[in-house]
Amino acid sequence: MNRSKVALVRCETYDPNAVHEAVRKGLDLIGGTSSLVKAGERIVMKPNVLYGTSPDKGVSTHPSVFRAVGKLLQESGARVFFGDSPSFAPADIHMRRAGLKQLAAEMGIEMADFDRGRPVSHKDALLIRSFVIANGVLDSDGLVNLPKLKTHPLVRLTGAVKNQFGCVPGLLKSQYHVKLADPYDFAAMLVDVNTLARPRFCVMDGIMAMEGNGPRSGKLRKLNVLLFSTDPVALDATACRIINLDPEIVTTSKLGEKAGLGNYRSENIDLAGDSLESFFCHDFDAIRTPQEHCTQGRVKTFVKNRTCERPVIDVAKCTNCGSCVEMCPVEPKAVDWRKAAKDRPPAYNYDRCIRCYCCQESCPEGAISAQTPVLGRLFSRN
Numbered sequence: 001m002n003r004s005k006v007a008l009v010r011c012e013t014y015d016p017n018a019v020h021e022a023v024r025k026g027l028d029l030i031g032g033t034s035s036l037v038k039a040g041e042r043i044v045m046k047p048n049v050l051y052g053t054s055p056d057k058g059v060s061t062h063p064s065v066f067r068a069v070g071k072l073l074q075e076s077g078a079r080v081f082f083g084d085s086p087s088f089a090p091a092d093i094h095m096r097r098a099g100l101k102q103l104a105a106e107m108g109i110e111m112a113d114f115d116r117g118r119p120v121s122h123k124d125a126l127l128i129r130s131f132v133i134a135n136g137v138l139d140s141d142g143l144v145n146l147p148k149l150k151t152h153p154l155v156r157l158t159g160a161v162k163n164q165f166g167c168v169p170g171l172l173k174s175q176y177h178v179k180l181a182d183p184y185d186f187a188a189m190l191v192d193v194n195t196l197a198r199p200r201f202c203v204m205d206g207i208m209a210m211e212g213n214g215p216r217s218g219k220l221r222k223l224n225v226l227l228f229s230t231d232p233v234a235l236d237a238t239a240c241r242i243i244n245l246d247p248e249i250v251t252t253s254k255l256g257e258k259a260g261l262g263n264y265r266s267e268n269i270d271l272a273g274d275s276l277e278s279f280f281c282h283d284f285d286a287i288r289t290p291q292e293h294c295t296q297g298r299v300k301t302f303v304k305n306r307t308c309e310r311p312v313i314d315v316a317k318c319t320n321c322g323s324c325v326e327m328c329p330v331e332p333k334a335v336d337w338r339k340a341a342k343d344r345p346p347a348y349n350y351d352r353c354i355r356c357y358c359c360q361e362s363c364p365e366g367a368i369s370a371q372t373p374v375l376g377r378l379f380s381r382n
């Protein structure tokens with residue numbers, strides 16, 4: 001595989017002019033927009049929206065990053081669209097909450113259809129040879145990926161590779177969680193989405209990152225960095241190095257290399273722009289243990305439930321809203337009301353739980369986090 005290039009540019013504010021200059025500099029370092037897109041092409045920007053909240057919450061790609069990339073694409077003569085398919089559809093509401101819909105309207109950027117999709121085959125897939133991909137992606141000439149640097153309990157990092165999962169429309173995403181209970185099968189599917197809908201380039205918003213209980217309820221951490229690459233694997237690996245996370249811990253890294261999507265090893269990545277060391281954040285709060293394969297059988301499930309991390313509800317924060325119950329994709333539900341009593345926090349049945357963390361992502365109170373049982377913590381010390 002060819003070597004990959006990742007550019008890092010310092011930007012300490014979301015001031016639109018400062019971000020614009022930083023984005024222009026970063027894109028020039030990876031070849032410039034004129035080499036990445038052609039005039040007249042239909043290009044779709046794919047921000048990370050997840051669950052639309054105001055930009056200061058740090059859940060979604062910041063509007064200033066969206067604005068800068070959109071403007072530079074327009075200057076290059078591309079016809080620019082945008083879209084995402086949050087698991088909590090419809091996308092329209094979340095785009096508005098995240099401040100992107102209004103901004104896009106001001107800029108003359110239309111929303112592409114990410115609510116519905118069409119089946120496509122993927123002959124070179126690692127695992128999934130038939131996908132339904134959003135119409136907005138299939139009808140485009142190219143995709144520009146705008147991830148946010150955040151932690152994620154399932155993949156460990158939600159960066160460029162994970163962001164492409166939003167190319168799968170709406171609730172179809174939860175079916176993949178159910179079908180692919182093993183975290184490495186899920187990661188292979190994410191890589192397959194990327195090789196099918198390979199982004200032209202990626203711009204990662206790491207000005208304000210999210211640590212701890214990401215991707216929705218973690219703490220904000222200022223890293224003051226924007227990252228640029230045509231290789232989503234190399235981009236994620238470089239983000240990992242900034243936050244002192246071994247890229248091999250991220251489930252998509254090795255699989256991304258195997259599929260030819262990109263490079264995660266530092267010896268195959270050329271860095272440009274500001275120095276990597278200048279952004280190091282050694283105490284960034286992230287899960288640093290490798291994912292466990294999903295094991296089958298009663299004994300293995302018994303051991304797994306007592307040693308491997310799992311979602312836990314902080315009852316003091318829970319408002320009994322029921323969002324976690326609604327979002328749990330397995331049947332019967334792995335998190336549900338106790339004896340149908342909706343005036344108390346729901347409870348987990350870990351034997352049924354596939355550790356997809358849809359419940360954790362959906363919780364509006366940040367009451368659910370991934371925690372390792374006492375026995376697992378003891379083992380990991382040995």
Ligand code: SF4
Nearest residue numbers: 328353354356357359
């Ligand atoms: S309880 Fe949570 S982590 Fe477990 S299967 Fe349901 S949504 Fe996924």
Ligand code: SF4
Nearest residue numbers: 318319321322324363
């Ligand atoms: S989503 Fe969060 S607040 Fe709502 S019931 Fe579940 S744990 Fe409680």
